[in-house]
Amino acid sequence: MKRLGILLSGRGSNFLAIASSVAAGELPAEIAIVISNRGEARGISAARERGLLAAVVPSRGREREEHESEVVSLLQQRQVDLVCLAGYMRLLSPQFVRAFPHRILNIHPSLLPAFPGLEAQRQALDYGARVTGCTVHFVDEHLDHGPIILQQAVPVLESDDLAALSSRILEQEHIAYPEAIRRVLGGGWTIEGRRVVFQR
């Protein structure tokens, strides 16, 4: 059974989608730890309600290196195979990324390389995009940049405002993230250039 570590900063709706997928037996994995950098994160209480190990490692007012090494150390203690960022509002340092080579995933609410960074849904609306979506990718040292595992398109409707579009993208995120984890854990893939190539 593969072991997942989840990092979040907020409500962790993608964490809940992953947890449900695990509970339903759709993902051959277990959640070994949930870590938040914010004590008040709703994802932490949700994890505890589900009987999962949840830890708060506060980032505020601390050196990044010190904070990160504590997080890395917790993930390693829990022998995590895959780290899943689920609304984790911090950029990982190159040192963090190197500690888990091709073993950190993130989800982003656009079809990368379009609309990286904050407020991707608003960026898509402002740009007048007619199609946007979500992307699950390996995390590298650059923001919203690593090799892509899965993308799901979401049309922008004439009637869409920010809330409606964000909510339709989020629905797809909740499907895409567990599916991407399943594919990565299934193995049989290599990375060529920046392409993830699945052999099976």
Place this chain on the structure above:
Amino acid sequence: MKRLGILLSGRGSNFLAIASSVAAGELPAEIAIVISNRGEARGISAARERGLLAAVVPSRGREREEHESEVVSLLQQRQVDLVCLAGYMRLLSPQFVRAFPHRILNIHPSLLPAFPGLEAQRQALDYGARVTGCTVHFVDEHLDHGPIILQQAVPVLESDDLAALSSRILEQEHIAYPEAIRRVLGGGWTIEGRRVVFQR
């Protein structure tokens, strides 16, 4: 009946899709002129075979201003309502764009703003994108940049090479371009910021 002017440099497969759509009565428009900057463009002979007025305005070895003013003058003589770029391998000058405000369309084989410029399909493959597509947009003074009328997503398959992906995108282009022209000619739209807003 609205009048279309088509600009092309090669085989003009999107021109043929537009012409078929017109012939089938799906587009309430007629093709008033087809102009190529290359004498050997297959789109020109195809236009003549269909009984359409086709003109070659050579660009090679001429000043851009001189070439463009001849093209603009032909389009105006033919009282064109909408200019459709269909594989026209030249950037239009700001003067050209201003001569037809919000009346020039282009199609690009990616979901803009991703993969602008040449070889968009190869860019998508090299980036490892899982979803790409095509975009019909108004032409402004910047490359592959104006307000978007329509986008169509196309999945990148595990088995795709450049030819296979390009061909699946092209199929969608041939559907998207006539549909976008139909929407623009239908009226009832405004441009807000860089969004095309359809009221009906």
